[in-house]
Amino acid sequence: MVDIVGFVQANLPIFIKILLFPGLLFIFGFVIFAVWYQRKYLARIMLRMGPVHCGKRLGWLQLVADAMKLLTKELIIPRAANKIVFIVVTFLLPVIPAAMIAVIPFAPGYAIYPASGYSLLLFFAISTLFPVVGILRGWAANNKFTIIGAFRMIYLDIAGEIPVFLASTGVMIWAGTYDLQKIVELQRDMWFVFPQILGFIVFFIGFLGMIEKIPFDIPTAESELVYGPNTEYSGAMFLNMMLSDYANVLAWTLLMITLYFGGYNGPAIFPDPIVNGAFWIIVKLLIAISIIFTIMITYARLRIDQAIRMGWSYLLPLSLLNILLTIILKFFLFGGVA
Amino acid sequence: MMGERPNFIIRVFRPFYHVARHLLYPPVTHKYPFERIKGFPRTRGYITLNIDTCIGCGACGYVCPDQAIKFFPVEGKPFTYPAFDFGKCSFCGLCVETCPTDSLHFTDIVELAGEDYKELVYMPDELREKDIKEILPEMEYELKTTITRDGPRYLRRKVR
Amino acid sequence: MSDMMVYRGNPFNEIEELGDGMFRLHMGPQHPISGQGRFIILTDGERVFDIEVDIGYSHRGTEKLLEHRTFIQGIVPVERMVMIDTANILMGYIGAVERILGVEPPPRANYIRTIVMEMNRIISHLYALGLLSESAAWNPAVFLWTTADREPFLDLLEMLTGARWSYSFFVPGGVRADIPRGFKERLLVTLDWFEKRIDVIEEAWIYNELFRMRTEGMGVISRQEAIEWGVAGPNLRASGVAYDTRKNEPYAAYGELDFKMVTHTAGDAYARGWARVEEMRVSVDIIRQAIENMPDGPVRVRVPQRAKPGEALFRVETSRGEMNVYIVSDGKDKPYRVKISPASFRNFLAIEMIPKTQTVLLADAPVLIYSFDPWFLDADR
Numbered sequence: 001m002v003d004i005v006g007f008v009q010a011n012l013p014i015f016i017k018i019l020l021f022p023g024l025l026f027i028f029g030f031v032i033f034a035v036w037y038q039r040k041y042l043a044r045i046m047l048r049m050g051p052v053h054c055g056k057r058l059g060w061l062q063l064v065a066d067a068m069k070l071l072t073k074e075l076i077i078p079r080a081a082n083k084i085v086f087i088v089v090t091f092l093l094p095v096i097p098a099a100m101i102a103v104i105p106f107a108p109g110y111a112i113y114p115a116s117g118y119s120l121l122l123f124f125a126i127s128t129l130f131p132v133v134g135i136l137r138g139w140a141a142n143n144k145f146t147i148i149g150a151f152r153m154i155y156l157d158i159a160g161e162i163p164v165f166l167a168s169t170g171v172m173i174w175a176g177t178y179d180l181q182k183i184v185e186l187q188r189d190m191w192f193v194f195p196q197i198l199g200f201i202v203f204f205i206g207f208l209g210m211i212e213k214i215p216f217d218i219p220t221a222e223s224e225l226v227y228g229p230n231t232e233y234s235g236a237m238f239l240n241m242m243l244s245d246y247a248n249v250l251a252w253t254l255l256m257i258t259l260y261f262g263g264y265n266g267p268a269i270f271p272d273p274i275v276n277g278a279f280w281i282i283v284k285l286l287i288a289i290s291i292i293f294t295i296m297i298t299y300a301r302l303r304i305d306q307a308i309r310m311g312w313s314y315l316l317p318l319s320l321l322n323i324l325l326t327i328i329l330k331f332f333l334f335g336g337v338a
Numbered sequence: 339m340m341g342e343r344p345n346f347i348i349r350v351f352r353p354f355y356h357v358a359r360h361l362l363y364p365p366v367t368h369k370y371p372f373e374r375i376k377g378f379p380r381t382r383g384y385i386t387l388n389i390d391t392c393i394g395c396g397a398c399g400y401v402c403p404d405q406a407i408k409f410f411p412v413e414g415k416p417f418t419y420p421a422f423d424f425g426k427c428s429f430c431g432l433c434v435e436t437c438p439t440d441s442l443h444f445t446d447i448v449e450l451a452g453e454d455y456k457e458l459v460y461m462p463d464e465l466r467e468k469d470i471k472e473i474l475p476e477m478e479y480e481l482k483t484t485i486t487r488d489g490p491r492y493l494r495r496k497v498r
Numbered sequence: 499m500s501d502m503m504v505y506r507g508n509p510f511n512e513i514e515e516l517g518d519g520m521f522r523l524h525m526g527p528q529h530p531i532s533g534q535g536r537f538i539i540l541t542d543g544e545r546v547f548d549i550e551v552d553i554g555y556s557h558r559g560t561e562k563l564l565e566h567r568t569f570i571q572g573i574v575p576v577e578r579m580v581m582i583d584t585a586n587i588l589m590g591y592i593g594a595v596e597r598i599l600g601v602e603p604p605p606r607a608n609y610i611r612t613i614v615m616e617m618n619r620i621i622s623h624l625y626a627l628g629l630l631s632e633s634a635a636w637n638p639a640v641f642l643w644t645t646a647d648r649e650p651f652l653d654l655l656e657m658l659t660g661a662r663w664s665y666s667f668f669v670p671g672g673v674r675a676d677i678p679r680g681f682k683e684r685l686l687v688t689l690d691w692f693e694k695r696i697d698v699i700e701e702a703w704i705y706n707e708l709f710r711m712r713t714e715g716m717g718v719i720s721r722q723e724a725i726e727w728g729v730a731g732p733n734l735r736a737s738g739v740a741y742d743t744r745k746n747e748p749y750a751a752y753g754e755l756d757f758k759m760v761t762h763t764a765g766d767a768y769a770r771g772w773a774r775v776e777e778m779r780v781s782v783d784i785i786r787q788a789i790e791n792m793p794d795g796p797v798r799v800r801v802p803q804r805a806k807p808g809e810a811l812f813r814v815e816t817s818r819g820e821m822n823v824y825i826v827s828d829g830k831d832k833p834y835r836v837k838i839s840p841a842s843f844r845n846f847l848a849i850e851m852i853p854k855t856q857t858v859l860l861a862d863a864p865v866l867i868y869s870f871d872p873w874f875l876d877a878d879r
Binding site: 151300301304 | 636639641646708859
C-alpha cells in the first residue's frame with residue numbers, strides 16, 4: 001500500500017507548483033482571463049462593449065458560460081477522419097505549452113522543473129513538438145482546409161523558430177549560460193532588451209509567428225481557411241484547442257519576459273520573494289498581452305510567402321548579425337563580463 | 339490620382355495611434371433591450387388604424403405591394419376594415435400615404451416577433467397602439483432608459 | 499507537397515485528385531467570406547489556378563415580380579436587390595419608370611434624391627471597406643469603425659425617409675417628403691465630423707503597411723482589360739478609365755453640381771480600396787453642394803397611372819458601378835417586361851478572369867474578391 005498522504009505531504013511544495021501557481025490553475029486562470037480580456041479590450045477599441053450580460057457589468061462570467069456551453073455540445077467527428085488521432089491530439093496539444101511553462105522561473109528558485117543549466121534549451125526542445133502535433137490534427141480531420149492549414153503551420157514554424165532561437169542565442173552568449181534562472185538573476189540591474197535590442201526585434205517578430213497571431217495567423221487564416229487545422233473540432237475539443245492556443249501564447253510571452261524584460265525582477269513591494277516575483281511577472285504578462293492584442297487588431301495578415309521571406313531573408317541574417325555584435329560587444333568591449 | 343503616401347515609419351506605427359485613441363471613446367452600442375432608441379417622427383414601425391374615421395375604401399389594400407392587407411368586417415361597424423399581416427409587410431408606407439381619411443398611422447415600435455406567423459396578423463380592432471405595445475410583455479419592464487437621438491453618442495466627442 | 503496532400507487510405511476520401519495534386523476548394527455557401535454564394539477555387543494548396551463564381555443562391559426573380567406589380571409597387575422588390583445601396587438601385591428603376599410615364603420630377607426632388615443617393619453611397623463604400631479589411635485580417639478595428647461610422651448617416655436617413663434602409667423614398671414624380679426641420683444643420687455637422695473620420699480610416703488602414711503589402715500589385719486589371727471585361731464602378735475607375743455615369747450621362751441633380759471623378763492608374767486591389775475612400779470624400783462634397791444650392795418648390799408631381807406603349811432605358815451609377823434598367827410597356831399600369839443589368843454581375847466576371855492572367859495565391863482570393871465589393875443579391879436579381 002502506497003502512502004499517498006505521506007507522499008503528498010513529503011512533496012507538498014512540488015504539488016503546489018504543479019497544481020496551483022505556475023501549473024494547472026494558473027494556466028486555466030490565465031486562459032480564461034486572457035480570452036475575456038481580449039474580448040473586452042478589442043471591443044472597446046472597436047467602439048463596442050464586449051460581454052456585459054453574464055456577471056453584471058464587466059461580463060466576467062461570460063467565459064465560464066461559454067465554456068459550459070462548449071462542454072455540453074455534441075462532439076462531431078467527421079466520417080472521413082482518423083478517429084483515434086483526431087481525439088488523442090486534442091488531449092495531447094495542451095500538454096506541450098504546459099511543459100514549456102514548467103521551466104520558466106517565477107521567483108528565485110521557483111519553477112516546476114528548474115532544469116538547472118539547460119532550461120532554455122529544454123524550452124526550445126519542447127516547443128518544437130507543437131507543430132508536429134499541429135500537423136497531426138490537420139491531417140487527422142482529412143479536410144482540405146485543415147490540411148492546407150497544417151502545411152502552412154509547418155512552413156511558418158520552420159521560418160519563425162530558427163530566427164527566434166538564434167535571437168535568443170544572443171542572450172545566451174551575453175549571459176554566458178543556458179539557465180533561465182541565472183539569466184533572470186543577471187538582469188537585476190539592466191534588462192537584456194537594452195544590450196540585445198536588435199535581437200529583441202528579431203525575437204519579437206518571430207515570437208508573433210510562434211504564437212500564430214496577427215500578422216502571422218497564417219495557419220488559421222479565417223478569411224480563406226475558416227479556422228485552419230482546427231476547423232473540424234467542435235464542442236469540448238474546440239475548447240481544448242482554444243486552451244492550447246492561449247497556453248502557447250502564455251508560454252512564449254513568459255519566455256520573452258524572462259529573456260528580455262527581467263523575468264520576475266522588480267521593486268520589492270511584497271516581503272515574500274515568491275509573491276513579489278509572481279506579482280511582477282504577472283504585471284509584465286498583462287502589459288505584454290495588451291501589446292499583442294493591439295497588434296492583432298491593427299494589422300493585416302501576411303501571406304505565407306511574405307512571412308517565409310521575412311523569416312529567411314530578413315530575420316535570419318539579422319539574428320546572425322546580432323550574434324556577431326553580441327560577441328564583439330561582450331568579449332572586446334566588456335572583456336567577457338556581462 | 340494616387341496621393342502621396344507617408345513614409346515607412348508612419349505607415350507602420352501611425353495605426354497604433356488611432357487604435358489607442360479609440361480606447362478613450364465611449365461605445366457606440368446601445369444596450370438594447372435595456373436602452374431603447376426613440377424613433378423620429380417619420381420612423382416607420384407598426385401601423386395603427388383609427389377605426390372610427392376609416393371608411394373601408396380599400397385603397398390601402400390596392401396599393402400594398404406585398405398583399406399584406408386583407409379586409410374583414412367588424413362587429414357593430416358598417417364597413418369592412420383592413421387587417422395587417424406584419425409577417426408580409428415591408429413597412430414601405432404606401433398604405434399610410436394613400437389613405438384618403440388619414441386613418442392609418444405609423445408608430446415607432448419596430449419589435450416584430452412571435453412564436454407563430456399567425457401572431458403577426460392583426461385584425462382591424464387590434465390595430466391600436468395600446469394593443470401593439472402588448473407584443474412586448476417581457477421587454478416592457480426592462481425599458482429603463484430611453485435615449486433621445488440628439489446625435490450618435492460619439493458625435494458629441496471631438497475626434498482628433 | 500502535392501503528393502502528400504492526397505490521403506488515399508480512406509474510402510470516404512474527401513480530397514479528390516485532379517491531376518498533379520490539384521483539388522477544388524469550395525469557399526461557400528457556408529464560409530466566413532462567401533456571402534450568399536460560392537467560390538469554387540482550383541488550387542494546389544497555395545496557388546489559385548481558377549476561381550469559379552457560383553451565383554444564383556439568392557435568385558428571387560425580381561424582374562418577373564415586377565411584371566405583376568404596378569409601377570409604384572415595383573419599388574419594394576427592386577430596392578431589396580442591394581439592401582446596403584437601396585437609394586441608388588431604386589433610382590435606376592424610378593428613372594426608367596419616369597421616362598416611360600413621360601414625367602419630369604421637380605428640381606427640388608432631384609436635389610433631395612441626390613443627397614439621399616450620396617449618403618447611401620457613403621454607407622455602401624464604408625461597408626465595402628470594412629469587408630475588404632476583414633478579408634485581409636482577423637477582426638481589424640477598422641471593420642467595426644466603418645460599421646459604426648455608418649450610424650450617423652443611417653440616423654439622418656431615418657429622419658428624412660423613416661427607415662434606416664429600404665427607404666422606399668423615391669416615387670415616380672419626385673420624392674415622398676420634403677426635408678424635415680433640423681435636417682440640414684444635423685447633416686452639415688455630420689459631414690464635418692465624417693471628413694475627419696475618413697482621414698482616420700485612411701491613416702489606420704489604407705496607409706497601413708501590412709494592408710499595402712497584401713493588396714499592392716495584387717489582382718491588377720489593366721485599362722484595356724477593364725474595358726474588355728466590362729468592369730464597373732470604382733473598380734473601373736481604379737484601372738484608369740474615366741467613366742462615371744454621374745458625369746457622362748447626368749441624372750438627378752448631378753448635371754448641375756461640380757464634382758471630380760476619382761481615377762487611379764494602378765488597377766490593383768489597393769487602388770480599388772483607395773478609390774472608395776476618395777469617392778467618399780467626393781460624396782461629402784456633392785452633399786454639401788446639393789444642400790446649399792437646393793431650389794425651393796414642390797417635391798412631387800402627379801403622375802399618370804398608365805404608361806403609353808413603348809420602352810425606356812435608364813443608366814444609374816450605383817455604388818458598385820453602372821446599372822441599366824430597361825422597361826417595356828404595353829399600355830397597362832404594369833410593365834410588360836423589365837430587364838435589369840446590375841454592376842455586380844460584371845464585377846464577378848472580372849474575378850473569374852484575374853487568375854487566368856496572373857499569379858493569385860490562396861490567401862489573395864478573399865482580398866481579391868472583396869476588393870471588387872461583390873454583392874450576390876445584385877448579381878442574382
